[in-house]
Amino acid sequence: MEWQPDEQGLQQVLQLLKDSQSPDTATQRAVQEKLEQLNQFPDFNNYLIFVLTSLKSEDEPTRSLSGLILKNNVKAHYQNFPPLVADFIKRECLNNIGDPSPLIRATIGILITTIASKGELQTWPELLPQLCNLLNSEDYNTCEGSFGALQKICEDSSELLDSDALNRPLNIMIPKFLQFFKHCSPKIRSHAIACVNQFISSRAQALMDHIDTFIESLFALAGDEDCEVRKNVCRALVMLLEVRIDRLIPHMHSIIQYMLQRTQDPDENVSLEACEFWLTLAEQPVCKEALSGHLVQLIPILVNGMKYSEIDIILLKGDVEEEDDTVPDSEQDIKPRFHKSRTVTLQHEGGEGEEGEDHDDDDDDDDTLSDWNLRKCSAAALDVLANVFRDELLPHLLPLLKGLLFHPDWVVKESGILVLGAIAEGCMQGMVPYLPELMPHLIQCLCDKKALVRSIACWTLSRYAHWVVSQPPDSHLKPLMTELLKRILDGNKRVQEAACSAFATLEEEACTELVPYLSFILDTLVFAFGKYQHKNLLILYDAIGTLADSVGHHLNQPEYIEKLMPPLIAKWNELKDEDKDLFPLLECLSSVATALQSGFLPYCEPVYQRCVTLVQKTLAQAMMYSQQPDQYEAPDKDFMIVALDLLSGLAEGLGGHVDQLVSRSNIMTLLFQCMQDTMPEVRQSSFALLGDLTKACFPHVKPCIAEFMPILGTNLNPEFISVCNNATWAIGEICMQMGVEMQPYVSLVLNQLVEIINRPNTPKTLLENTAITIGRLGYVCPQEVVYVPTEHPDLHDDWCKPWGKLYQNWAVSYRTGLYPTELNWAVSYRTILRTGLYPTELGCILQNWAVSYTYRTGLYPT
Numbered sequence: 001m002e003w004q005p006d007e008q009g010l011q012q013v014l015q016l017l018k019d020s021q022s023p024d025t026a027t028q029r030a031v032q033e034k035l036e037q038l039n040q041f042p043d044f045n046n047y048l049i050f051v052l053t054s055l056k057s058e059d060e061p062t063r064s065l066s067g068l069i070l071k072n073n074v075k076a077h078y079q080n081f082p083p084l085v086a087d088f089i090k091r092e093c094l095n096n097i098g099d100p101s102p103l104i105r106a107t108i109g110i111l112i113t114t115i116a117s118k119g120e121l122q123t124w125p126e127l128l129p130q131l132c133n134l135l136n137s138e139d140y141n142t143c144e145g146s147f148g149a150l151q152k153i154c155e156d157s158s159e160l161l162d163s164d165a166l167n168r169p170l171n172i173m174i175p176k177f178l179q180f181f182k183h184c185s186p187k188i189r190s191h192a193i194a195c196v197n198q199f200i201s202s203r204a205q206a207l208m209d210h211i212d213t214f215i216e217s218l219f220a221l222a223g224d225e226d227c228e229v230r231k232n233v234c235r236a237l238v239m240l241l242e243v244r245i246d247r248l249i250p251h252m253h254s255i256i257q258y259m260l261q262r263t264q265d266p267d268e269n270v271s272l273e274a275c276e277f278w279l280t281l282a283e284q285p286v287c288k289e290a291l292s293g294h295l296v297q298l299i300p301i302l303v304n305g306m307k308y309s310e311i312d313i314i315l316l317k318g319d320v321e322e323e324d325d326t327v328p329d330s331e332q333d334i335k336p337r338f339h340k341s342r343t344v345t346l347q348h349e350g351g352e353g354e355e356g357e358d359h360d361d362d363d364d365d366d367d368t369l370s371d372w373n374l375r376k377c378s379a380a381a382l383d384v385l386a387n388v389f390r391d392e393l394l395p396h397l398l399p400l401l402k403g404l405l406f407h408p409d410w411v412v413k414e415s416g417i418l419v420l421g422a423i424a425e426g427c428m429q430g431m432v433p434y435l436p437e438l439m440p441h442l443i444q445c446l447c448d449k450k451a452l453v454r455s456i457a458c459w460t461l462s463r464y465a466h467w468v469v470s471q472p473p474d475s476h477l478k479p480l481m482t483e484l485l486k487r488i489l490d491g492n493k494r495v496q497e498a499a500c501s502a503f504a505t506l507e508e509e510a511c512t513e514l515v516p517y518l519s520f521i522l523d524t525l526v527f528a529f530g531k532y533q534h535k536n537l538l539i540l541y542d543a544i545g546t547l548a549d550s551v552g553h554h555l556n557q558p559e560y561i562e563k564l565m566p567p568l569i570a571k572w573n574e575l576k577d578e579d580k581d582l583f584p585l586l587e588c589l590s591s592v593a594t595a596l597q598s599g600f601l602p603y604c605e606p607v608y609q610r611c612v613t614l615v616q617k618t619l620a621q622a623m624m625y626s627q628q629p630d631q632y633e634a635p636d637k638d639f640m641i642v643a644l645d646l647l648s649g650l651a652e653g654l655g656g657h658v659d660q661l662v663s664r665s666n667i668m669t670l671l672f673q674c675m676q677d678t679m680p681e682v683r684q685s686s687f688a689l690l691g692d693l694t695k696a697c698f699p700h701v702k703p704c705i706a707e708f709m710p711i712l713g714t715n716l717n718p719e720f721i722s723v724c725n726n727a728t729w730a731i732g733e734i735c736m737q738m739g740v741e742m743q744p745y746v747s748l749v750l751n752q753l754v755e756i757i758n759r760p761n762t763p764k765t766l767l768e769n770t771a772i773t774i775g776r777l778g779y780v781c782p783q784e785v786v787y788v789p790t791e792h793p794d795l796h797d798d799w800c801k802p803w804g805k806l807y808q809n810w811a812v813s814y815r816t817g818l819y820p821t822e823l824n825w826a827v828s829y830r831t832i833l834r835t836g837l838y839p840t841e842l843g844c845i846l847q848n849w850a851v852s853y854t855y856r857t858g859l860y861p862t
Helices: 007-019 025-038 044-053 060-080 083-095 102-120 127-134 140-156 170-182 186-197 211-220 227-243 245-262 268-281 287-305 310-315 374-405 410-422 428-445 451-463 465-470 477-488 493-531 534-555 558-574 582-627 638-663 667-674 680-714 721-758 764-780 793-816 829-835 847-857
Strands: none
Touching (some): 007 044, 007 060, 044 083, 044 102, 102 127, 102 140, 127 170, 170 186, 186 227, 211 227, 227 268, 245 287, 268 287, 268 374, 374 410, 374 428, 410 428, 410 451, 428 451, 428 465, 428 477, 451 493, 465 477, 477 493, 493 534, 534 558, 534 582, 582 638, 582 667, 638 667, 638 680, 667 680, 721 764
16 A cells, blocks of 8 residues: 555654754754654655655745755665665656656756665666656656756766666667757757766767767757757867867867857856867867967957956956955855875986976966856966967967057956966967066056956966066066065955965075075065965965075075064964864975074974874874774874974974984884875875984984885885885985995885886886985995896806996986996996996996987987
8 A cells, every 4th residue: 555644744744844944053953853863763754755746735945855855864874764665765756757846856856866876776677767768758847857867867877877787778878868959848958968978978888889970969959049058069079079089070170160159159158168178179189280270260269258257356346446454264265275295306406396296377366266167268278279389379369468468448458467377388488579578567567456457467477487587687576576575465365365376486486586585575474474364374374485495595594584483483373283274384384494404493392292293193083083983083184294294394404403302202103103004195294204304313213124114115106106206215315324234125125116117107206216216225235236147156246346336326327417437338238248248337227228318318428
């Protein structure tokens, strides 16, 4: 017999649904308690589905809310639903998918998808066939409701739909969806395209079998009047560009013409989707050939898209000129921030960061409008196209730029400054002749009365910082620095943020060029401490840390220390151990400690102790969580990572002075635990600290070597490049301290190091550190490292002694590019084995390496 609700129970549920819409906190809390109680009764969920699907007398928001509560119950407790309850819910969903109300249809669709996502697609075999059959219904609501549910299932379970586990239902679904591209209802057409679009990126075979029909159907919809249909057509073409460009190339001219129109579509969702096309096309090898003839049309369209819209200006208060730096930030203004662990490399000429690093170099500074929009997409597209076409872009751009940069309307002028910044990387060479004239204009724009103009001028100037620094300091560096420092103290928070970020970029480029101005710079940055609200304070830490990295030991002057350290230590004392604002402050202090060296001594003890405490607390919390996950929360290990990195900075900066701090703490015990953490970033920072402690106070490290070396050996895994890099570096540092005592540990690491150096596509930093570490191992333990030919065992000593020298030379050569004259390049490793001639001064280890160096550089060593 079909389940029926008890009237009293139904009224109780309805009252609960009404109460849950109350804004009163106490009422909300009572509702949550009541929900938890009612969830103990299995048929409570029957009441919820009944209200959603059958109680048509109730208002739509209440019915929909009932469905959303049921959805949450399904997510949390579905495995505990009695089979009769689960079957009743499924049946009711399918029977009511065509409800007259769009809101109720959408809610039922969400509920169906949630049940399907709980592994029910396999145990609900009638779901997909029934939804596909309902598409044929003459009732529009039934067809639309079924399509809505199918679209959500395609979004959530695309891989499963193309698997043998379900007998590949896509083979039936894709042709079915394609039939509806011609449906009279735009909503149905839009659903049909959206469903098929889910399977483009994964190259589902069922879609690939119908790819030509799909593309023809898309072309047929190109002129559709419905904006949602146009948006989905554009999205499909953008994705096809990545996965089946071969099918688009014959039609590329027409597609480009279509996308030029759509990028100017009056509906911003459509124009944004179309603008993605240029970003994606720029990554394809055919881009230059395909777009060359269209730049004259495309460039003005992208430039026009870079203007702020009226809505943007309202949201950003662009027309309201008021200072807002005294208004406290709301918490939602502050984005979550993640610490990037320390990666170590031996200092050498031309040292670069880890290849593949993500540098935050946004194309725009609209952080308040964090959503991706047409302005940002247009700027990004122009940026990537400038990198493809280089100076060929300028004939199309320069005539436009002149009109934009000096336009009386600030919105137009602002977009021109953004254009100038977007092309900086790709068109730098072609822009150089114009920069002496443009730079003073841009610096003048830093004083514009419109805050949005001042902020974009900061960003654009930062993009040309490299050129500025290459000129005589008085011509551009000094005026730019002076104006940027004024903007750091601007009355507008957005300008402060942009100026701080731009100044950090200038610091990275200028490095020691800033030394003459340090007093002036520090006065400004320290003053900003008292002026900035929460969000910009975090960016200010970065600017100070970058300054310390850039000028290094030049910061170690009593007058500079007296200016900088009191506000930093005041903030340090204000923050609690669990406050995430510690992340940027710890990073900043790490850079400052490294730069100040002995100048940091008066501040080191409390900083050191707090870092050790943070590591200890996090490890303890992690252990409690692993033992009782129901009772304890997982710790935020970023606290531990930044603390380890600051300890590294202290060890590097203080050198031997850190000895006493280490002797009075349990850091070596904690380090042993951190080195074995499951999180790669923790291990990465642990190995950095181990290397720095090895250099600074090896007597404290030496007793732990027997325990540490096996751990280092197991982390020589290039799948985790930064972890592997730091472990390699630490081994090299230990090696130089241990000398011949390294002998028992060579076998733990040598094979892995040799594998890494012979591995294709190894990043440069890791390759260099590996080469140096192998060289150091060979230097201190030549007999353990060298290859002795079995046919010449009597030559063991004659062979080994020179190899120590050779390994050291090889490491030095690889690192510095200097190849000592005593290396005999003419006789290679292979020649030795072939001829049996063993000179006392051996040449390069690998002949190929010597040849490739010669071929690459054109330098032929004597």
